[in-house]
Amino acid sequence: MTVEDLVSRLNVTPQTIRKDLNDLCERGYLSRVHGGAILGSGVENLQYEARRRLSVEEKAAIGREAAARIPDGASLFINIGTTTEEVARALAGRTNLLVLTNNLNVVDILCRNPAIDLIVVGGRVRHADRAAVGPTAVDFIRNFKVDFAVIGASAIDEDGSLLDFDLNEVQVSHAIVENSRSVILVADRSKLTRSAPVRIGHIGAIDVFVTDYLDSPELAAVCAEHNVEVVNALPESEAEDAQD
Numbered sequence: 423m424t425v426e427d428l429v430s431r432l433n434v435t436p437q438t439i440r441k442d443l444n445d446l447c448e449r450g451y452l453s454r455v456h457g458g459a460i461l462g463s464g465v466e467n468l469q470y471e472a473r474r475r476l477s478v479e480e481k482a483a484i485g486r487e488a489a490a491r492i493p494d495g496a497s498l499f500i501n502i503g504t505t506t507e508e509v510a511r512a513l514a515g516r517t518n519l520l521v522l523t524n525n526l527n528v529v530d531i532l533c534r535n536p537a538i539d540l541i542v543v544g545g546r547v548r549h550a551d552r553a554a555v556g557p558t559a560v561d562f563i564r565n566f567k568v569d570f571a572v573i574g575a576s577a578i579d580e581d582g583s584l585l586d587f588d589l590n591e592v593q594v595s596h597a598i599v600e601n602s603r604s605v606i607l608v609a610d611r612s613k614l615t616r617s618a619p620v621r622i623g624h625i626g627a628i629d630v631f632v633t634d635y636l637d638s639p640e641l642a643a644v645c646a647e648h649n650v651e652v653v654n655a656l657p658e659s660e661a662e663d664a665q666d
Contacts, residue, residue: 443458506574510531544562568602580641584639626644631645
């Protein structure tokens with residue numbers, strides 16, 4: 423739930439909502455994220471529709487910034503995730519791209535543009551988020567070598583560990599990273615407050631980390647140590663406030 427939505431539903435001030443959310447988080451009932459709170463779990467991910475409604479403006483800004491780094495004429499993988507889908511939306515009007523994806527939501531976003539050559543990764547489709555995962559998907563990905571990979575993560579530790587919930591999904595992520603010349607990680611700042619049990623890898627293997635705002639000095643230092651370019655993509659509303 424977002425603070426804004428709770429204010430509207432309960433007819434109280436934002437200050438009251440923030441205090442109540444903080445109290446519930448301290449008791450372990452919720453996990454705080456930017457702009458609201460979620461039911462916290464370190465072993466099970468949120469449902470797709472719930473993830474899609476979180477940090478909407480932040481994900482859109484991240485998607486635009488990441489897409490701006492991919493030139494026309496490039497080949498790329500787009501992995502599973504609500505933030506990677508925002509990259510696809512920002513690329514939807516582009517020309518002369520070759521896009522491989524295991525995300526059927528990305529297929530829906532890009533398939534209307536005949537100037538984008540779209541290849542769907544085969545494999546078992548996970549009904550919850552329409553993602554193709556498993557050994558068949560991994561074997562399919564290994565047939566390619568592309569210019570860019572766009573990947574997400576469910577959680578990021580301050581030591582630079584990239585984490586997720588599903589081993590099958592993580593194996594697909596490994597294959598995508600291994601078969602790409604440049605890797606772009608897209609994740610909003612709420613991922614730094616979450617935990618997940620399966621290790622994707624280390625942020626040192628990433629070339630560009632696009633987030634809304636990196637407010638962890640520890641993770642920023644790890645990125646600097648490994649020459650990871652960090653891009654802060656403020657949402658339009660926050661950018662306007664900064665200009666004012």
